[in-house]
Amino acid sequence: MSRVKEGDYQALREEVKKVLKQPEYDDGSAGPVFVRSLRLAWHASGNFSLVEHNGGSNGAGMRYPPESVDPANAGLHHAISFLIPIQAANPWISHADLWTLAGTTAIQAMGGPEIPWQPGRSDYDSAEAAEEHRGVVGDRLPDGALGASHVREVFTRMGFSDREIVALSGAHALGRCHRDRSGFDGPWVVNPTRFSNQYFKLLLRPIWKPREWDGPFQYEATVAGTKLMMLPTDMALVEDAGFKPWVEKYAADQDLFFKDFSMAFGKLIELGVDRDDTGFARLVKKSAEQGKP
Numbered sequence: 058m059s060r061v062k063e064g065d066y067q068a069l070r071e072e073v074k075k076v077l078k079q080p081e082y083d084d085g086s087a088g089p090v091f092v093r094s095l096r097l098a099w100h101a102s103g104n105f106s107l108v109e110h111n112g113g114s115n116g117a118g119m120r121y122p123p124e125s126v127d128p129a130n131a132g133l134h135h136a137i138s139f140l141i142p143i144q145a146a147n148p149w150i151s152h153a154d155l156w157t158l159a160g161t162t163a164i165q166a167m168g169g170p171e172i173p174w175q176p177g178r179s180d181y182d183s184a185e186a187a188e189e190h191r192g193v194v195g196d197r198l199p200d201g202a203l204g205a206s207h208v209r210e211v212f213t214r215m216g217f218s219d220r221e222i223v224a225l226s227g228a229h230a231l232g233r234c235h236r237d238r239s240g241f242d243g244p245w246v247v248n249p250t251r252f253s254n255q256y257f258k259l260l261l262r263p264i265w266k267p268r269e270w271d272g273p274f275q276y277e278a279t280v281a282g283t284k285l286m287m288l289p290t291d292m293a294l295v296e297d298a299g300f301k302p303w304v305e306k307y308a309a310d311q312d313l314f315f316k317d318f319s320m321a322f323g324k325l326i327e328l329g330v331d332r333d334d335t336g337f338a339r340l341v342k343k344s345a346e347q348g349k350p
């Protein structure tokens with residue numbers, strides 16, 4: 058990994074792109090690495106609570122317990138270790154900034170939209186991470202076995218509307234479920250290394266049947282010779298009257314999906330990042346100190 062000039066985030070994006078080009082993971086191309094990075098950005102950010110004002114991408118608490126050992130984060134250590142060489146060569150960037158930069162760079166590299174991103178996140182030490190996330194991990198992240206009310210509850214807590222929830226869910230156009238991680242199995246779309254609105258198109262097709270197997274309940278369909286899957290939470294998007302119109306809009310209009318996804322994902326990676334006037338983020342330590350947002 059090269060050392061790049063401090064503050065040169067464009068050069069750092071190029072470093073991230075270099076590590077995306079790895080042929081040896083899941084789908085045998087750069088794609089899976091992209092997916093890892095994307096999922097890293099989400100899981101580094103996705104446990105924020107608007108009410109309690111803690112969690113979020115600031116601090117990069119996922120490097121330490123309890124987040125690092127949360128079953129919902131299983132498999133993400135690959136992504137962390139993958140970014141370590143870049144961080145080691147460029148210690149001027151925080152882990153929290155690097156993870157979110159990697160996620161946004163990866164989305165664009167896979168044909169997705171540009172995502173607004175700015176630096177300034179700081180990292181916790183292990184004690185701060187434990188304090189910050191005390192008792193709040195686990196039930197913060199969505200459970201794929203549940204339904205629409207669960208999805209809405211989790212994302213509303215993070216400050217997202219139905220429209221934004223559906224847009225964010227479109228990230229399941231990428232990557233796959235792994236039996237040894239979540240227990241679920243398979244990709245959502247035929248080309249899981251290309252960012253597109255395929256996920257929404259497929260959701261609307263009447264092809265999905267419960268999979269008969271010894272794993273957790275999920276849906277399956279075979280499309281163009283490839284076995285695809287949907288989680289119960291994915292199907293919830295077409296079963297719910299508030300979510301479904303957005304699935305239909307995004308299936309019909311990829312540009313609209315890209316635009317909405319960009320805004321919602323940009324918002325996701327700002328959760329828990331409390332910037333001062335200079336744009337630098339302070340660590341959010343306790344809800345009492347911060348007051349209610």
Ligand code: CCH
Pocket residue numbers: 092093095096099132199200201202208225226228229231232233234235236238239240241288290322
């Ligand atoms: Fe997700 N996701 N996700 N997801 N997710 C999984 C994999 C990916 C849920 C459950 C799962 C978002 C929302 C939700 C990605 C991005 C996003 C897996 C399989 C489960 C289970 C994990 C495994 O076995 O490896 C649920 C439930 C929700 C909401 O209700 C959002 C939001 C995003 C990003 C914006 C990506 C990408 C993957 C593929 C990971 C990989 O390793 O290929």
